[in-house]
Amino acid sequence: xxxxxxxxxxxxxxxxxxxxxxxxxxxxxxxxxxxxxxxxxxxxxxxxxxxxxxxxxxxxxxxxxxxxxxxxxxxxxxxxxxxxxxxxxxxxxxxxxxxxxxxxxxxxxxxxxxxxxxxxxxxxxxxxxxxxxxxxxxxxxxxxxxxxxxxxxxxxxxxxxxxxxxxxxxxxxxxxxxxxxxxxxxxxxxxxxxxxxxxxxxxxxxxxxxxxxxxxxxxxxxxxxxxxxxxxxxxxxxxxxxxxxxxxxxxxxxxxxxxxxxxxxxxxxxxxxxxxxx
Amino acid sequence: xxxxxxxxxxxxxxxxxxxxxxxxxxxxxxxxxxxxxxxxxxxxxxxxxxxxxxxxxxxxxxxxxxxxxxxxxxxxxxxxxxxxxxxxxxxxxxxxxxxxxxxxxxxxxxxxxxxxxxxxxxxxxxxxxxxxxxxxxxxxxxxxxxxxxxxxxxxxxxxxxxxxxxxxxxxxxxxxxxxxxxxxxxxxxxxxxxxxxxxxxxxxxxxxxxxxxxxxxxxxxxxxxxxxxxxxxxxxxxxxxxxxxxxxxxxxxxxxxxxxxxxxxxxxxxxxxxxxxxxxxxxxxxxxxxxxxxxxxxxxxxxxxxxxxxxxxxxxxxxxxxxxxxxxxxxx
Numbered sequence: 001x002x003x004x005x006x007x008x009x010x011x012x013x014x015x016x017x018x019x020x021x022x023x024x025x026x027x028x029x030x031x032x033x034x035x036x037x038x039x040x041x042x043x044x045x046x047x048x049x050x051x052x053x054x055x056x057x058x059x060x061x062x063x064x065x066x067x068x069x070x071x072x073x074x075x076x077x078x079x080x081x082x083x084x085x086x087x088x089x090x091x092x093x094x095x096x097x098x099x100x101x102x103x104x105x106x107x108x109x110x111x112x113x114x115x116x117x118x119x120x121x122x123x124x125x126x127x128x129x130x131x132x133x134x135x136x137x138x139x140x141x142x143x144x145x146x147x148x149x150x151x152x153x154x155x156x157x158x159x160x161x162x163x164x165x166x167x168x169x170x171x172x173x174x175x176x177x178x179x180x181x182x183x184x185x186x187x188x189x190x191x192x193x194x195x196x197x198x199x200x201x202x203x204x205x206x207x208x209x210x211x212x213x214x215x216x217x218x219x220x221x222x223x224x225x226x227x228x229x230x231x232x233x234x235x236x237x238x239x240x241x242x243x244x245x246x247x248x249x250x251x252x253x254x255x256x257x258x259x260x261x262x263x264x265x266x267x268x269x270x271x272x273x274x275x276x277x278x
Numbered sequence: 279x280x281x282x283x284x285x286x287x288x289x290x291x292x293x294x295x296x297x298x299x300x301x302x303x304x305x306x307x308x309x310x311x312x313x314x315x316x317x318x319x320x321x322x323x324x325x326x327x328x329x330x331x332x333x334x335x336x337x338x339x340x341x342x343x344x345x346x347x348x349x350x351x352x353x354x355x356x357x358x359x360x361x362x363x364x365x366x367x368x369x370x371x372x373x374x375x376x377x378x379x380x381x382x383x384x385x386x387x388x389x390x391x392x393x394x395x396x397x398x399x400x401x402x403x404x405x406x407x408x409x410x411x412x413x414x415x416x417x418x419x420x421x422x423x424x425x426x427x428x429x430x431x432x433x434x435x436x437x438x439x440x441x442x443x444x445x446x447x448x449x450x451x452x453x454x455x456x457x458x459x460x461x462x463x464x465x466x467x468x469x470x471x472x473x474x475x476x477x478x479x480x481x482x483x484x485x486x487x488x489x490x491x492x493x494x495x496x497x498x499x500x501x502x503x504x505x506x507x508x509x510x511x512x513x514x515x516x517x518x519x520x521x522x523x524x525x526x527x528x529x530x531x532x533x534x535x536x537x538x539x540x541x542x543x544x545x546x547x548x549x550x551x552x553x554x555x556x557x558x559x560x561x562x563x564x565x566x567x568x569x570x571x572x573x574x575x576x577x578x579x580x581x582x583x584x585x586x587x588x589x590x591x592x593x594x595x596x597x598x599x600x601x602x603x604x605x606x607x608x609x610x
Binding site: 170172173175176177178179180181182186190191194195197 | 357367
C-alpha cells in the first residue's frame with residue numbers, strides 16, 4: 001500500500017526526474033526562448049560523442065576513487081589513534097570532526113587562497129622556506145588538488161564511523177588473540193579489520209553517492225579547468241546548461257549521470273554489499 | 279608441566295588496591311578453583327596469571343621460571359573467556375587453528391590437531407560453521423578447543439559456564455572435569471558459584487576483597503571452614519549462623535550448624551515453628567522460626583511430615599557444630 005510518505009517522496013523525485021527527461025528530448029536553448037522543439041535522441045548523441053564527456057567520466061571516477069582511498073586509509077589510521085586513551089580525548093574528537101561542519105565552498109576557498117595559492121599560500125611559503133620553487137597546485141595538478149580538498153572534508157566522516165566500529169569491538173576478542181600469540185599486525189589484519197569491514201562498506205557506499213556529485217569545490221577553485229582537466233560529469237552538466245545555455249543537452253547529460261551512478265551503485269553492491277549481510 | 283607460583287603479588291588500579299600481597303602455589307596437574315563473591319578480585323588474579331594485566335608488585339613463576347615480565351602469548355597458558363571471545367568472521371576450524379597459525383605451525387600438523395580437538399569435543403560436524411550459527415554450549419566447546427590445540431601447560435577458565443542455562447551448565451561441568459581427567463593438565467577455574475567449585479575442584483581458593491580466606495580441598499572447606507565467611511560461602515543451603523545466648527551455651531561467640539546437621543527430634547534443644555517448606559522430592563528444606571533467632575534452615579531427607587505452622591523441636595548434631603570467636607575465626 002502507498003502511504004502518504006511514500007507518495008510525497010515519489011512526487012518529490014518523479015516530478016524533477018520526468019521534467020529532466022522531457023527537456024532532454026527537446027532542443028531547448030536559453031538564448032532562443034520559445035523555439036523549443038522535439039529532437040529525439042540528438043541531445044544524447046551530442047553529449048555522449050563530446051570528447052569532454054570521456055575526460056569528465058575519467059575525472060569523476062578518479063575523484064571518487066582517490067577520495068575513497070585517502071579517507072578509508074586515513075580514517076582507519078586516525079580511528080586507531082583516537083581509540084587510544086589520552087588526555088583531552090573529548091576535545092580532540094570534536095576537533096577531528098570539525099572539517100565536516102565547514103561548507104564545501106568555504107573550505108575550497110580556504111584551500112585555494114590560503115594553502116595552495118602559489119604566491120600567498122602556506123604551501124608556497126613552506127616551499128620557499130626550504131629553497132624550492134612554489135608549486136601551483138590548481139593549475140598544474142588541478143584534479144589532485146580537488147581530491148585533496150574533498151578528502152579533507154570527508155576524512156572526519158570516515159574517521160567517526162570507523163572509530164565507533166572500532167569501539168564496538170569486543171575487548172575479550174583482542175585479549176584472546178593476544179593470548180593466542182597474535183602480534184599487533186596480525187591482530188589488526190585478522191581481528192580488527194574483519195570487524196570493521198561492515199563499517200568500511202557503509203563509508204564507501206555513502207561517500208560514493210556524495211562524491212559522484214562533487215560540484216562546489218570545482219566551481220570555486222578551478223572552474224573545471226585548465227581545459228577539462230578537473231571537470232567531472234556534474235560540472236560538465238552545469239557547463240552545458242548554464243554556461244552554454246543548452247538546457248536540452250544539459251538535461252541529457254543529467255540523465256546520463258543518473259544512469260552512470262546506478263551502474264556504479266550496482267557494481268558496488270555486487271562487490272561489497274555482501275558485507276552488509278549479517 | 280604446569281606449576282604456577284605467586285609470590286607477594288599485588289595489584290592496584292589507581293588508588294584502589296584490588297589485590298593486597300598474596301602468595302599461592304598451584305601444583306602441576308591440579309584443578310584449582312578461585313571462588314568468591316562478585317568483585318573479590320578472582321578474575322583479576324586470573325588475568326594477572328595470564329599476563330593480561332601487569333602485576334603492581336611481586337613475582338609470578340611458571341614451571342620454576344620467572345614469568346612476571348613475559349608477554350601473555352609466551353607464558354604457555356591458554357584461556358577460555360566468559361564471553362567465549364570467538365572470532366565471529368572465522369569458521370570453527372579457523373577459530374581453533376588460529377593460535378597454531380599464529381605460531382606458524384606446519385599446516386598438516388595444524389589440521390591434525392584441529393581434528394583431534396574436534397573429536398574430543400564432538401565438534402567434527404560443525405567445523406565449517408561460523409560461531410554465530412552455534413548454540414551456547416557448542417560455542418563454549420569451540421572456545422575450549424581453541425585452548426586445547428595449543429597444548430598449554432595450564433588452562434585458565436574465566437567463569438566459562440555463566441552464560442549457559444542450568445541444564446547445559448551441569449553437562450559442561452562434567453565435560454570439563456572429564457577433560458581434566460584425560461589431559462591431566464593444570465586448570466585454574468574462576469567462578470562465583472560454590473556448587474561448581476565443590477564439584478570440580480581438587481583445591482578451592484576462597485577469596486574475599488582480594489585476600490585468600492582459605493585454601494583447601496572441597497571437603498576440607500566443608501568440614502573445617504577457617505572463618506565465618508568461608509563457612510557461609512561453602513555449602514548449599516547456607517550454614518545457619520547463631521550468636522548470642524544459644525551460642526554461649528556451646529562456649530563460643532558464634533556457632534554455625536549446616537542445615538543437614540540439624541535434626542527434627544522430640545527432645546530437641548531448640549523449639550520453633552515451621553515457616554515455608556521447600557519440597558525438592560529427595561530433600562525438604564524447612565525454614566524454622568525459633569524464638570530470638572533468625573530463621574533456621576533444616577534439611578530433611580525425603581518428605582517431611584510437617585506443614586506450615588507446626589511446632590517442632592530441633593537438635594543440632596554436636597560433632598558437626600562449628601564454633602567461632604568474636605572475630606569470626608573458627609575455634610578448634
